[in-house]
Amino acid sequence: MRREPFGMSAGASRLSDTERASDGGSRYRLRDLFTPLDTLLVSGGDQRLALDPKHRVNAYGCAPSPAPDLWNFASSTASPISQAAYDRAALAREELVHKSLFDEVEIAFDRRCEDMRDELRGYLQLPPRVDIVFSPSGTDSQLHALFLARAALGGLPVTIVVGADQTGSGTAHTARGRHFGTVTASGFTVRKDSAVAGLAGESIAVPLLDAESDIAMRPDADAAVLRAVETAIAQGTPVLLQIMDSSKLGWRAPSAACLDEIARRWPRKVQIVVDACQARLGRRRLRAYLDRGDMVLITGSKFFGGPAFSGALLVPKGRSRSLDRIGEIAPGFFDYAGRSDWPMAWTALRSRFARRPNFGQWLRWEAALADIGNYYAVPGAFRARAMAELGAGIDSMIALSPSLRAVPTAFDKAGVDDQEFAHPTIFPFTLLRNGKPASIADTSAVHRALARDVNDEIGGSAADRGVAAQRCLVGQPVRLERSDHAPQAVLRLCVGAGLVTEAWSADEAQARPNLQHVLDQIAHIMVKVELVLDRAMGAVSPDTPVLGF
Numbered sequence: 001m002r003r004e005p006f007g008m009s010a011g012a013s014r015l016s017d018t019e020r021a022s023d024g025g026s027r028y029r030l031r032d033l034f035t036p037l038d039t040l041l042v043s044g045g046d047q048r049l050a051l052d053p054k055h056r057v058n059a060y061g062c063a064p065s066p067a068p069d070l071w072n073f074a075s076s077t078a079s080p081i082s083q084a085a086y087d088r089a090a091l092a093r094e095e096l097v098h099k100s101l102f103d104e105v106e107i108a109f110d111r112r113c114e115d116m117r118d119e120l121r122g123y124l125q126l127p128p129r130v131d132i133v134f135s136p137s138g139t140d141s142q143l144h145a146l147f148l149a150r151a152a153l154g155g156l157p158v159t160i161v162v163g164a165d166q167t168g169s170g171t172a173h174t175a176r177g178r179h180f181g182t183v184t185a186s187g188f189t190v191r192k193d194s195a196v197a198g199l200a201g202e203s204i205a206v207p208l209l210d211a212e213s214d215i216a217m218r219p220d221a222d223a224a225v226l227r228a229v230e231t232a233i234a235q236g237t238p239v240l241l242q243i244m245d246s247s248k249l250g251w252r253a254p255s256a257a258c259l260d261e262i263a264r265r266w267p268r269k270v271q272i273v274v275d276a277c278q279a280r281l282g283r284r285r286l287r288a289y290l291d292r293g294d295m296v297l298i299t300g301s302k303f304f305g306g307p308a309f310s311g312a313l314l315v316p317k318g319r320s321r322s323l324d325r326i327g328e329i330a331p332g333f334f335d336y337a338g339r340s341d342w343p344m345a346w347t348a349l350r351s352r353f354a355r356r357p358n359f360g361q362w363l364r365w366e367a368a369l370a371d372i373g374n375y376y377a378v379p380g381a382f383r384a385r386a387m388a389e390l391g392a393g394i395d396s397m398i399a400l401s402p403s404l405r406a407v408p409t410a411f412d413k414a415g416v417d418d419q420e421f422a423h424p425t426i427f428p429f430t431l432l433r434n435g436k437p438a439s440i441a442d443t444s445a446v447h448r449a450l451a452r453d454v455n456d457e458i459g460g461s462a463a464d465r466g467v468a469a470q471r472c473l474v475g476q477p478v479r480l481e482r483s484d485h486a487p488q489a490v491l492r493l494c495v496g497a498g499l500v501t502e503a504w505s506a507d508e509a510q511a512r513p514n515l516q517h518v519l520d521q522i523a524h525i526m527v528k529v530e531l532v533l534d535r536a537m538g539a540v541s542p543d544t545p546v547l548g549f
Contacts, residue, residue: 029105029357030100030105032359033093033097033105034097037064037086037089038064038065040359040360040363041064041089041364041367042058043359043360044185044358044362045137045360046137046139046181046183046185047183048060048181048309049309049360058308060077060078060308060473060476061074061078061451061473062078062081062308062473063080063081065086066080066082066083066086068083069471070473071470071473071524071525072472072496072498073472073473073474073494073496073499073521073522073525074473074476074492074494075302075494075495075496076278076475076492076494077302077473077475077476078301078302078307079301079305079306079307079308079473079498080473081307081367082305082367082370082371082498084370084371084374085305085306085367085368088366088370089363089364089366089370092112092362092363095112096112105357106340106355109357109362110339110344114343114344116134116362116365116369117131117134117343119373120132120312120369120372123369123373123376124286125287126287126290126314129316130315131315131316131317131343131345131346132312132313132314132343133312133313133341133342133343134310134311134312134341134365135185135313135336135337135361136185136309136310136311136360136364137185137311138275138297138298138299138311139170139171139174139180139309140185140336141277141297141311141312142170142171142242142273142297143177143336144313144336144341145240145242145295145297146159146174146175146177146199146201147199147333148322148323149238149271149295150199150330151323152271152322153238153240153269153271154238155238156177157201157237157238157240158201158202158232158238158240159176159201159202159203159204160203160228160232160239160240160241160242161175161203161204161242162225162241162253163206163207163208163243163244163247163253163275164205164206164207165205165208165480165481166209166244166247166248167247172203172205173192173193175203175242176200176203177196177199177200178193178194178195178196178200179193179194179195180192180193184335184336185336185361186335186336186338186356186358188335190335196330196333196335196336197330197332197333198328198329198331198333199330199333202237204228204232206224206225206228208244208247208251209482211481211482212482212483215407215430215480215482215488215490216407217253217408221253221254221255222253222254222258225241225243225253225254225262226258226261226262229262233266233269233270238269238270239269239270241262241270241271241272242272242275243272243273243275244274245274245280245289247278248278248426248475248478248492249407249428249490249492250280250424250425250427250428251409259272259292263292272289272292272293272295273294273295273313274289274295274296278299278302278303278426279298279299279300279302280302280421280425281418281421282418282420282421285418285419285421286314290316291316293318295313295314295316297311297312297313297314298311298312299368300312300367300368300369300371301368303425303496303497304368304372304375304496304497305368305498306365306369306370307364307367307368308364309361309364310364310368323346323349326349334354338354338355338356338357338358339353339354340357341353341358371497371498371501372497374497374501375498378501378504380420382500382504382511383420383500386499386500386503386504387420387500388422388423390495390499390515390519391424391425393522394427394493394495394522397519397522397523397526398493398526401526401529402432403431403433403529404429404430404431404432404526404529405430406427406428407430407490409424409426409427409428425494426475426492426493426494426495427492427494427495428475428478428490428491428492429490429492429493430443430488430489430490430491431443431446431529433533437488439486440477440479440488440489443488443490443491444477444489445532446491446532446533447474447476449536450474450525450528450529450532451472451473453470453471454532454536457535457536458531458532458535459535460535467524468531468532468536470524470528472524472525474491474493475491475493476491476492477489477491478490499518503515503518
């Protein structure tokens, strides 16, 4: 049964679909555009975007407006919005208001979304035959992929999730066609983990952690994937294979050879969707997936540093033809897409969805495109150099720290299509306290303390208090389960697009100290970790709104 929208969700009013398509509905939504920009930027999403009433940040410690004094090394999780991104969102909002004075807001909004598709294709160097489906988050895009895979495969597939232990928590639900929250981005109340009507199915998890050893990637990942696919196909079920490039720890699986074997053995029975939500892959590698016929999940809010959440599904042209065969649409799926999310070329499919502009989703993508454009405006040679130098510096500092222990990145440096991502950009580590692995609670406490001014808790010299006062974000804790071992939590230092963009200068005499400045910030973070572990563990407030797992 259709649910009423819950609360304020940009583009999701209490009007009927008929009223929404009328002039009155357009005027209602034009009024929504005059909502304060900060409010719009956190609207049209799920509960993860909600702001803590005391600190005015979301669950990831990020505010909807720029925070230039907050050091950000958390791009594997979420980033504060940059000033350039915020300014673009403000200008885009003004331009849409102006255009909507002369045309229906839905028409102007549709055109703007199509322009954004062209812009994103240009930055990623994708051909026009690649279609783009926008969504409020990478989690929503997973449901979009399941919906399209059902059309491509001629039936509801079983979803095999590679790296199920290192993907977003919502994947356990979306892989089975179930609701991943209690409110959808369209503002409809649902019951978490209940079936999305018409999409509910089965899933198989293929974890990447080697549960029998220390924290490392399992050596038999390819074999495990092949076994899972073979088992599903033997039961007469088509397969949606969600592969990982890359995981929360920067891991990638299965190998290209494994994917070639799957294509050879089971043609037209397996649809691959690449979880590239981290966006940590070169443009040539991205095109290679699409040329194979794979769908690709990306976001503008991880590596690229746009505000959380902004999701997209990249669809190769050959796959979009299957849309002509779509009969009845899963009724529960209408809660997860509006007409403007689909490319204009998908006329028949679009006509079956409500005219429901999601202004928050749109503005977050406007912001992300500013960051993506600025990143690719930096020469490729400098991007590669910055990644390599920053990565080497982080590796060295983690190795020198008595309280940090590096987690292997399981990174294949032989990939020919990686471009600047030939080097890791996520650097996971565990904490040691008194020479022993820190507990999950202690690791979470350090993560919270890094995001706060803990000057009062640290005390000591003026230098120590200065270190303690600096607020900084690192990748949120990732919980790892291992057999015969206590669970551990891993923190992550991340190199994101914003660090490269800010360091770039055509003047080498300026670029080098810019990179050194970033490395100095990382060294500062290392010292703060040591101080927190040594002096402030009992004083760190557990209610600071930075997400744990």
